[in-house]
Amino acid sequence: MTPEQIKLVQDSFKSVAPIAATAADIFYGRLFEVAPQLRPLFPQDMSEQKKKLMQMIGVAVTNLHQVETIAGAVQDLGRRHVGYGVRDEHYDIVGGALLWTLGKGLGDAFTADVESAWAEAYGLLASVMKDAAAEAA
Ligand code: HEM
Numbered sequence: 001m002t003p004e005q006i007k008l009v010q011d012s013f014k015s016v017a018p019i020a021a022t023a024a025d026i027f028y029g030r031l032f033e034v035a036p037q038l039r040p041l042f043p044q045d046m047s048e049q050k051k052k053l054m055q056m057i058g059v060a061v062t063n064l065h066q067v068e069t070i071a072g073a074v075q076d077l078g079r080r081h082v083g084y085g086v087r088d089e090h091y092d093i094v095g096g097a098l099l100w101t102l103g104k105g106l107g108d109a110f111t112a113d114v115e116s117a118w119a120e121a122y123g124l125l126a127s128v129m130k131d132a133a134a135e136a137a
Contacts, residue, residue, distance in 0.1 A: 001124065005117035006064045012114050013061045016105045020058075023105050024050035031097040038093070041085045060125055071128060078129025079136045088133075091126040098122055 001009075016023050028046060032039045042049060056077070063070045102118055103110045 001064065001117070001120045003065070005113075005120055008114050008117040009064060009121045010061055012102070012106055012109060012118070013058070015109065016102065017058065019105060020054040021050065023101055024054050026104055027053075027097055027101040030100050031094065034097060035090075035093045038090065061121070064121060067124070074125060074128045075132035078132035081129060082133045082136060086133075088130050091130060095119070095122045095126060 028042075028050065060070060060074070099115060099118060099122070103115070106114065
């Protein structure tokens, strides 16, 4: 990612952070609408899950400029996801729902540059998680 892209992601996340709970509702609503087959992987009560997801995205976004400091934690996260029943092909579905949510949350501020910066950031995290999962298998 370029420094400009990192800044676009970090600045736009600041606009979403205050509405994190709503963003999480929109995200999971969208995810289970486009991929209802993923719903059984998650617990009945999603409230803890919503908090954890937004927290982890926050940590990742904050540290994008020094991604090596969180690489170990992201690898661990990827390995844990194998145990949740998550497979490689699920990552693109989740990425799509994430970008869609950002589009809803940011409105006009979700420019093409912001979108591709987020796609890069998510792709980076997802590939570290998938690589760690594959090595663990
Ligand atoms: C960059 C991508 C992702 C991030 C940052 C992320 C983040 C998290 C976090 C922080 C947790 C809490 C538990 C833990 O720390 O181990 C979690 C759990 C979980 N995630 Fe993800 N996740 C990602 C991708 C995915 C994908 C692609 C799926 C596919 C459906 C998924 C499904 C789940 C499920 C099923 C749980 C466990 C819920 C439970 O049983 O409590 N995640 N995720």
